[in-house]
Amino acid sequence: MTNLNPILEARQINAWFGGTQAIRDISISAQPNTVTALIGPSGCGKSTFIRCLNRMHEEVPGASVKGQVLLSGSNIYDGGVDPVSVRRKIGMVFQKPNPFPALSVAENVAVGLRLAGISKRSVLNETVEKSLRQAALWEEVKDKLRSPGTSLSGGQQQRLCIARALAVSPPVLLMDEPTSALDPISTARIEELLNELKKQVTVVIVTHNMQQAARISDRTAFFLLGEMVEFDETATIFTNPKDRRTEHYITGRFG
Amino acid sequence: MELPQTLSMSAVSSTLGIFERKKKRDVHLGDRIFFWVLRLLAIGVMLLLLGITLNLLRVSFPIFSKFGLSYFVTNTWNPVTEKFGAGAFIYGTVVSSLIALVISVPISIGVSVFLTELAPRRLAEAVGFLVEMLAAIPSVVYGLWGIFVLAPWLRTTLQPALASTFGFLPLFQGPPYGIGMLTAGIILAIMISPTISAICREVFKAISLQQREAALALGATRWETISLAVLKSSASGIFGAVILGLGRALGETMAVTMVIGNRADISASLFAPGQTMASVIANEYAEATSDMHLAALSAVGLALFLVSFLINSSARFLVWRATRKSKGARA
Numbered sequence A: 001m002t003n004l005n006p007i008l009e010a011r012q013i014n015a016w017f018g019g020t021q022a023i024r025d026i027s028i029s030a031q032p033n034t035v036t037a038l039i040g041p042s043g044c045g046k047s048t049f050i051r052c053l054n055r056m057h058e059e060v061p062g063a064s065v066k067g068q069v070l071l072s073g074s075n076i077y078d079g080g081v082d083p084v085s086v087r088r089k090i091g092m093v094f095q096k097p098n099p100f101p102a103l104s105v106a107e108n109v110a111v112g113l114r115l116a117g118i119s120k121r122s123v124l125n126e127t128v129e130k131s132l133r134q135a136a137l138w139e140e141v142k143d144k145l146r147s148p149g150t151s152l153s154g155g156q157q158q159r160l161c162i163a164r165a166l167a168v169s170p171p172v173l174l175m176d177e178p179t180s181a182l183d184p185i186s187t188a189r190i191e192e193l194l195n196e197l198k199k200q201v202t203v204v205i206v207t208h209n210m211q212q213a214a215r216i217s218d219r220t221a222f223f224l225l226g227e228m229v230e231f232d233e234t235a236t237i238f239t240n241p242k243d244r245r246t247e248h249y250i251t252g253r254f255g
Numbered sequence B: 001m002e003l004p005q006t007l008s009m010s011a012v013s014s015t016l017g018i019f020e021r022k023k024k025r026d027v028h029l030g031d032r033i034f035f036w037v038l039r040l041l042a043i044g045v046m047l048l049l050l051g052i053t054l055n056l057l058r059v060s061f062p063i064f065s066k067f068g069l070s071y072f073v074t075n076t077w078n079p080v081t082e083k084f085g086a087g088a089f090i091y092g093t094v095v096s097s098l099i100a101l102v103i104s105v106p107i108s109i110g111v112s113v114f115l116t117e118l119a120p121r122r123l124a125e126a127v128g129f130l131v132e133m134l135a136a137i138p139s140v141v142y143g144l145w146g147i148f149v150l151a152p153w154l155r156t157t158l159q160p161a162l163a164s165t166f167g168f169l170p171l172f173q174g175p176p177y178g179i180g181m182l183t184a185g186i187i188l189a190i191m192i193s194p195t196i197s198a199i200c201r202e203v204f205k206a207i208s209l210q211q212r213e214a215a216l217a218l219g220a221t222r223w224e225t226i227s228l229a230v231l232k233s234s235a236s237g238i239f240g241a242v243i244l245g246l247g248r249a250l251g252e253t254m255a256v257t258m259v260i261g262n263r264a265d266i267s268a269s270l271f272a273p274g275q276t277m278a279s280v281i282a283n284e285y286a287e288a289t290s291d292m293h294l295a296a297l298s299a300v301g302l303a304l305f306l307v308s309f310l311i312n313s314s315a316r317f318l319v320w321r322a323t324r325k326s327k328g329a330r331a
Ligand SMILES: Nc1ncnc2c1ncn2[C@@H]1O[C@H](COP(=O)(O)OP(=O)(O)OP(=O)(O)O)[C@@H](O)[C@H]1O
Pocket: A017, A022, A040, A041, A042, A043, A044, A045, A046, A047, A048, A049, A060
C-alpha cells in the first residue's frame, strides 16, 4: 500500500490547551477503506489528535490547533471552511455512549439527517433501518424503535451511536476508544462490525487494547508524550517495530 | 431446609470477627431522642396544614352554606348587601399569572441559555448574580416601582402603542389607566423570573458535556446543539421551573395589590383594573367587620390555599414521574 491517494491526511498537527502544548507535529495519512489505529500510553495525546481531525478540539475553551488536515485533498482548517460542514463529513464516536436521552432509538439515528435539513419520512425511515443494519443493531431494536435511546444496554447504545454517525454517510469515521466501556461480547461485536464498515468508510480508531489494534487495523500509529513515534503497517508495528520505544510499549503490554 | 439455616446462623456469629457486636438500643439514646424530635416536627407540619385547612373551612362555612360552590363562579361582591361571589378574583389571579408566565418563561429560558451556553464565564457569573438579586428585592418595593415608574410608562407609551397595533383584539381595548391587570402581570413576570431562570440554569448545567459533544460531532450548529442537547433533554426540569414560578405568581400579594387597581370586575381588556384572590384579602381584611364578609374572604383564602397546594403537588408529581422515567430508562 502506498500513500498515493490518501482520503485523510494530517500534516504537522500541533494542538494546545491554553498555553500548554498537548501534541507536536503529528502527521498521518489514511487510504480509503482502511482502519488506522492510534495507540500509546494514557495522556499521550491520542484523543487530542483525533479531535483535531474533525475540528472538535477547538470547541474546548482556550484550545487551539495549527497544521493541516486534508479530506480528499481539501484542507478542513482552510480559513473559509465552516467547522459544522467538516463534522458532517467526518463522523465521530466517543468513548462513552452518548445517545440523546430525549430522543427515541429511531430519532437518534435520524437526527443527523434532520440537522442536514432532510425531513421526508420515507427517506428517514429507510436510512434509519439501513444505518441500524450497518451497525448490526437492527435485529435487536427493530421492535423498540420508539423507546428512548438510553433504554438500550451499553453495548447497544454504542452501536446506536455508530448508526447515528453512519446515517449521514460520512466518508471518514473517528472512534475514540469506542469499546473501552463495554463488555467483551459487545466489544467483539463492534470489532466484527468494523470489518464490514470499512467497505464503506475509512476509520481512525483510538484504542488502549493492543490485541484490538492488531486485529482490526491496517496501519497503526504509536504516540508517546504528545509526539508520534512510529506510524507503519500494523503487522510491522507489532512484529518488527523500528523504534525501541514502540517495542518496549508493545512487549510491555503483551507481557 | 433446616440445615443451611443453622449453618448460616452460626456463620454470622463466628464471622463477627473484627467487628463489634451490635449495641443494645438504648446505648444510642441520643439518636432515638433526635429521631423522635424530628418525627414530631414532621407530624407537627402536617397537623399545621390540616389545622389551617379546617380553620379556614370553619370560618368560611357561612358562605358555603349560603351560596354553595357557585360562590366560586359568580361575580358579585357587595359587602353592604352581603352578596358575595369570588369569580372575579379567581379570574384576576389566573389572568395575571398567565400574563406573567407568557412574559417570563421565554425570557427566563433565554437568559438561562445565554448564561450557561453562550456567555463568557465572568459575564455569566455577574449577570447570574444580578438576576438572583432580583429575588431579594422586597415585594413592596416592586409595588412602589410599579406605581411610580412602570404604570406611568405603560399609560403613556406601551398601552397606547398596543391599542393602536392590536386594538382590534378585545384584550387591548379601553382606556389606558396604567394601573390594571397588565401592570400586575408585568410586575409578576419580573418577580418570578429569578425563580424560573435559577432552576433552568441548574437544569442546563446538569447536562453533560458528552451530550453537547454528541450534537456538535453530528454537525449541529451552536443553536442546534443547544436545542438538541440542552433544551430537549431538560423539558421536565423546565416544566418544573415554570410551575414553581406559577406557584409564586398565584400567591404574590403586596406588589399586585399596589398596581392591579383593585376592582372586582371581569373585563376582557388587560388594561382594565382587576383584583386577585391574594389582593382582595390583603385589601379588605382589615376593614371586614361583618361575619359574612370575613367568611367570604376566608373562603377566597381557602381556595387560594387549595389551588397553590394542588399546583405545587401536581407539579412535583409530574417532575418526579418524568425524572424517574428517564432515570429508569438510563439504568
Ligand atoms: N480539556 C483539557 N484541558 C487541558 N488539558 C487537557 C485537556 N484534555 C486533555 N488535556 C491534556 O492533554 C494531554 C493529552 O490528553 P489526551 O486526552 O489527548 O490523552 P489520551 O492519549 O487520549 O489519553 P487517554 O488514553 O487516557 O485517553 C494530557 O496531558 C492532558 O492532561
